[in-house]
Amino acid sequence: MAASIESLLEEISGAEDPTEELQSLKTALLSIPLSALTDSVRGQRLDVIFSLLHSNQREQVQLCVDILERILMALSPEYLAQNYRVELQGGLTHPNESVKILALTQISRMVENPGAVTEILNHHDILRAVIHCIREEKMAVAKQAIQSLSKLSHSKPGLDKLFQSDLLTVMKEVMATSDIVRYRIYELVVEISSVSPISLGYCANSSLISQLLSELTGDDVLIRATATEMVTTLAHSQHGRQYLAQQGIMDKISNMIRGAETDPFSSLYLPGLVKFFGNLAIMDSPQQVCETYPAFQNKVFEMALDPDPVMIGVALDTLGLLGSNVEGKQVLQKTGENFKAVLLRMSQLASSGATELRVRSLDAISQLLTLQPEQQTEDLLALTESWFHLLSNQPMDMIRTISTQPFPELHCGALGIFTAIATQPWGQKLMINNPGFMEFILDRSTGQTKEAKDAKYELVGSLVCSSTAAEILGSQHYLRLKTYLREGPYYVSAVASVSTEGAD
Numbered sequence: 001m002a003a004s005i006e007s008l009l010e011e012i013s014g015a016e017d018p019t020e021e022l023q024s025l026k027t028a029l030l031s032i033p034l035s036a037l038t039d040s041v042r043g044q045r046l047d048v049i050f051s052l053l054h055s056n057q058r059e060q061v062q063l064c065v066d067i068l069e070r071i072l073m074a075l076s077p078e079y080l081a082q083n084y085r086v087e088l089q090g091g092l093t094h095p096n097e098s099v100k101i102l103a104l105t106q107i108s109r110m111v112e113n114p115g116a117v118t119e120i121l122n123h124h125d126i127l128r129a130v131i132h133c134i135r136e137e138k139m140a141v142a143k144q145a146i147q148s149l150s151k152l153s154h155s156k157p158g159l160d161k162l163f164q165s166d167l168l169t170v171m172k173e174v175m176a177t178s179d180i181v182r183y184r185i186y187e188l189v190v191e192i193s194s195v196s197p198i199s200l201g202y203c204a205n206s207s208l209i210s211q212l213l214s215e216l217t218g219d220d221v222l223i224r225a226t227a228t229e230m231v232t233t234l235a236h237s238q239h240g241r242q243y244l245a246q247q248g249i250m251d252k253i254s255n256m257i258r259g260a261e262t263d264p265f266s267s268l269y270l271p272g273l274v275k276f277f278g279n280l281a282i283m284d285s286p287q288q289v290c291e292t293y294p295a296f297q298n299k300v301f302e303m304a305l306d307p308d309p310v311m312i313g314v315a316l317d318t319l320g321l322l323g324s325n326v327e328g329k330q331v332l333q334k335t336g337e338n339f340k341a342v343l344l345r346m347s348q349l350a351s352s353g354a355t356e357l358r359v360r361s362l363d364a365i366s367q368l369l370t371l372q373p374e375q376q377t378e379d380l381l382a383l384t385e386s387w388f389h390l391l392s393n394q395p396m397d398m399i400r401t402i403s404t405q406p407f408p409e410l411h412c413g414a415l416g417i418f419t420a421i422a423t424q425p426w427g428q429k430l431m432i433n434n435p436g437f438m439e440f441i442l443d444r445s446t447g448q449t450k451e452a453k454d455a456k457y458e459l460v461g462s463l464v465c466s467s468t469a470a471e472i473l474g475s476q477h478y479l480r481l482k483t484y485l486r487e488g489p490y491y492v493s494a495v496a497s498v499s500t501e502g503a504d
Contacts, residue, residue, distance in 0.1 A: 004028060005040055013048045022052070022063040029070045037074035046071065050087045053099055065098045072106050077113035080106055085119060085126065092129040097138045104133060104144040111152040120152070121161050127152075131170050134184050135177045142181075146188045153192040153199055162192075163202040171208075183226055186212045190234050197239040204243065209234075213249060217256070221265040228253070228272035232279055241284065253277070254293040271314040274299055278318040286328035297335070304342045313360055316346065320364030326375050329368065333383055340390055343368075347391040351398060355407055362402070362413030365391070369420040373467070376424060385426040396434045408449045415447075415455040422462035428472040431463075438477050442484055444491065457489035 008025040012018040032040060049071075052064045072080060080088070084106075091103030107130060110116040120126055133145035152158040161167060175182045189208045193200040203209050215227040231249065234240040244250060257273050260266035277296040281289040290297045300322075303315035319342065322328040332339045349361040369384050392398040403414035418441075421427025431437050440446070441463075447456055463469045464485050470478040484491075 005044060009044060009046075009048055012052070018052065019057070019060055019063065022060060022067065026063055026067050026070075029067060034070075034074055037070070038076075041071045041074055042079070044071075046084070046087075050084075050090075053091070053094060053096075058096075061096055062098065065096075065102050069102055069105075072102075077106075077110045077116035081110050081113075081116035081119035085123065089123075089126045089129060092126070092133060097136075097141055100133060100136065100138075100141045101144050104130065104141070104148055108144065108148040108151055111148055111158065112154075114155075117152070117155065117158065121157055124165075124167070127161065127167055128170050131167060131174055134188070135174050135181045142184050146184060146191070149188055150191045153202075154195060156198075159192075159199060159202045163206050168206055179220075179223060183230070186227075186230050190230050193234060193243075194237045194240060200237075200239055200243055209243075210247075213247060216249070216252060221268045225269040225272050228269055228276060232272065232276045235276065235280055236283070238283075241280065250280070250293065254295050257293075257295045257299050260299075267308060267310065270299070270303075271310060274303065274314055274318055278321050281328065282321050282325070286322050286325065286331045290322075290331050297331075301335070301338050301342050304345055309354060309357055312349065312357055316349070316357070316360045316364045319346070320360075320367035323364070323368035324370065326371075326380065329380070329383060332368075343387060343390045347398070350391075350402060350413075355410065358402075359409045359413050362410070362417060366413070366416040366420045369417060371420075371424055373423060381424055381426060384421070384424060388421060388427075388430075396430050396437070400434075400437070400440065404446075408447070408452055411447050411452050412455040415452075415459050419455070419459045419462050422459055422469075423466045425468045425472060428463070428466065428469055432473050432477070438473070438480075442480055444493070450490075453489040457485070460484050 005025070005028065008021060008028060012021045012025065015021050029037065046068070049064050049067055052060055053068075055061055055064075072084070088103045088106050091099045092107075094100055094103070107120065107126065110120055127149075130145050130148055134142050134149075136142050136145070149162065153162055162171075171185055175185045185208070189203050189206075189212070193203045193209065200209075212227060212230055215223055216231065218224055218227070231244065231253075235244055253273050253276055257270070257277075260270050260273070274296065277289060277293060278300075281296075300315050300318050303311040304319065306312055306315070319332070323332055346361050346365055349357050350365060352358075369388060371380055371384050388395050399414045399417050403411050403418075405411070418427075418431075421430070431441075441456070441459065444453075444456075447453060460481050463473070464478070464481050469481075473481070
């Protein structure tokens with residue numbers, strides 16, 4: 001096989017229009033498994049393929065990219081660093097987007113490899129060119145460049161090179177290109193900072209993080225919204241949260257929520273501020289966050305009652321997130337009438353209105369009502385039961401009505417609520433006392449999409465796995481549920497199939 005690849009390369013080299021020969025080489029390469037390709041391509045002269053990347057025929061360039069993609073993936077990162085570093089560096093300044101992405105993908109492999117990364121670190125120009133790729137118009141190129149530099153920063157020598165050499169100046173120069181490019185550099189810095197306290201230290205010392213934080217209160221509201229998103233990502237790691245707290249960012253964002261009342265453009269950045277605290281609460285402590293920053297909780301309740309669908313959507317997601325753990329449920333319960341009003345609003349949204357908000361409302365209600373078996377104390381069971389009954393005078397019928405509407409996502413959202421209460425004794429009692437409910441669960445003809453079948457199967461599984469279900473539902477229903485579970489989500493009755501054929 002190595003001989004046939006060699007002969008094809010010679011044919012390409014001698015051809016006036018090598019398109020056909022390139023196509024043959026591509027086909028030959030694709031017919032060989034990648035694991036078997038290494039020995040066939042190692043040592044081959046690829047300069048002819050690299051030189052054709054500069055052809056003015058787009059088809060030829062794309063064929064060369066496809067060929068090199070296949071060949072280079074079969075070679076080790078060390079081999080690439082030793083033999084094709086110069087060619088790949090040339091690819092970084094090529095006018096064609098796919099050539100740039102090819103080069104960046106291979107450089108990304110090299111910087112991850114301890115044997116190859118030294119070669120890259122020793123050649124400043126290649127890293128300079130990678131940084132310059134962040135300002136490319138095509139987002140795919142910039143993303144790949146960010147990924148390569150992020151991987152480089154996973155080692156101390158990589159961090160030193162990026163932040164303690166003139167490459168930091170190059171990054172700052174590239175940042176000045178435009179608002180969009182500046183935020184791409186911030187994205188890289190946040191990604192690097194999230195890895196460890198040490199990498200965060202490098203980024204903080206570079207002044208790039210303090211520059212990002214200062215944009216939280218800038219004049220441009222769209223930039224403010226993007227900055228909030230970046231800071232929320234930084235808060236995903238514990239060391240990131242500690243750093244933000246030390247810098248007083250939590251207080252700053254809380255004050256921004258308060259100040260939003262008087263800002264006519266606040267709707268553009270307010271959802272991001274609320275998401276920031278929602279994530280913070282679920283990662284640390286809902287009680288601590290809600291008590292320390294009451295402006296956050298008040299704003300979530302306010303947004304849930306707002307007529308603006310964007311505000312409602314963020315409020316629903318945040319309430320679901322807060323109520324997904326026990327501490328969050330208790331925090332919401334403590335607010336008394338305020339939360340009751342919000343729950344009633346969620347029920348109204350679930351029953352009518354735009355489908356997207358209905359689905360988000362159903363999902364949030366399901367999170368609020370979920371209680372794992374080990375969390376089912378008497379108090380918490382009483383809490384979830386009281387919330388369920390606040391939804392409507394006849395909550396079982398209300399949710400069941402939603403599940404019969406001809407929208408798969410609403411059907412699945414309603415089943416999600418039944419799944420949430422299926423593990424709780426009070427929920428099982430409501431199910432057995434609701435006429436026709438067990439037949440509804442066991443009826444495989446409702447909900448024909450894969451998602452609907454999976455949602456129904458999950459509901460059945462929740463009931464079967466509950467230690468109280470057999471006693472509350474009765475042995476006959478329980479055995480039928482076990483049979484349903486054993487048969488799987490997509491079971492079709494043989495009798496039903498025969499009768500259908502007869503009907504034809």
